[in-house]
Amino acid sequence: MRIAWAFTGAGHLLLESVEALEKIVSKHEVTIMLSRAGEEVLKMYGLYERVINVTGGYYRELAMEKDQEFSFPITGRLSMGRYDLLVVSPTTSNTISKIVHGIADTLVTNAVAQAGKGAVKTLIVPVDMESGDVETVLPSKLELENCKECQPCEAAASCPSGAIIPGTEINLLKCLGCGDCQQACPFNAVSGGKIITIHMRQLDVENTHKLIHLEEVIVLRSPEQVLNHI
Numbered sequence: 111m112r113i114a115w116a117f118t119g120a121g122h123l124l125l126e127s128v129e130a131l132e133k134i135v136s137k138h139e140v141t142i143m144l145s146r147a148g149e150e151v152l153k154m155y156g157l158y159e160r161v162i163n164v165t166g167g168y169y170r171e172l173a174m175e176k177d178q179e180f181s182f183p184i185t186g187r188l189s190m191g192r193y194d195l196l197v198v199s200p201t202t203s204n205t206i207s208k209i210v211h212g213i214a215d216t217l218v219t220n221a222v223a224q225a226g227k228g229a230v231k232t233l234i235v236p237v238d239m240e241s242g243d244v245e246t247v248l249p250s251k252l253e254l255e256n257c258k259e260c261q262p263c264e265a266a267a268s269c270p271s272g273a274i275i276p277g278t279e280i281n282l283l284k285c286l287g288c289g290d291c292q293q294a295c296p297f298n299a300v301s302g303g304k305i306i307t308i309h310m311r312q313l314d315v316e317n318t319h320k321l322i323h324l325e326e327v328i329v330l331r332s333p334e335q336v337l338n339h340i
């Protein structure tokens with residue numbers, strides 16, 4: 111199959127999405143599309159390299175929103191029906207909201223719109239399925255209650271991208287998610303993969319439910335379920 115797999119900027123279900131993607135790339139042609147936030151968040155969670163590693167060649171490109179300017183030429187392939195399937199996993203509340211309102215002003219929302227025009231089946235894995243509390247995972251985080259404000263800070267010294275502001279926070283836009291800082295700090299002042307509970311907004315859940323009205327769109331609960339459609 112020829113598949114386009116789009117990542118948006120959600121930490122929730124991100125690792126599971128990368129794992130599902132890795133299971134299909136050897137047997138299928140997969141073009142990967144990253145929203146700007148998708149690119150940033152993949153880096154924060156240390157998953158960007160894993161995605162890069164499965165790209166290369168025609169129809170196996172990495173299409174970044176920042177390179178697609180404002181008209182997203184690559185999505186023309188979807189309107190021309192050149193793919194068998196579009197997968198959006200994980201899908202942020204932001205992207206879901208835009209899709210259900212017909213907005214197509216980002217690489218991923220535009221890909222969904224063009225897939226609809228080209229009758230390309232689209233699988234969407236939203237982060238907001240049901241109202242209530244949901245557990246999700248954080249990228250690296252400075253735990254200030256453990257920080258002894260050492261001079262020099264060993265965690266900051268170990269960071270290859272200079273992302274740690276000692277005694278303050280981690281600049282996530284510089285963080286590569288490598289985890290070196292977690293190993294370097296002798297006081298466990300840097301956490302990685304911490305689980306927190308967040309509350310799903312009713313508005314976002316309602317938007318997710320509206321997806322079922324879109325032609326050619328199938329809503330899935332988990333990235334693993336994508337594999338049943340390939």
Ligand SMILES: Cc1cc2nc3c(=O)[nH]c(=O)nc-3n(C[C@H](O)[C@H](O)[C@H](O)COP(=O)(O)O)c2cc1C
Binds near residue numbers: 145151205246249
């Ligand atoms: C570390 C981190 C994790 C995030 N996780 C989520 C998430 O799980 N779900 C979500 O809807 N937004 C999440 N966001 C916010 C989105 O990245 C943000 O709304 C972004 O504008 C979405 O753009 P996109 O929909 O074009 O990818 C997260 C942001 C950060 C910095």
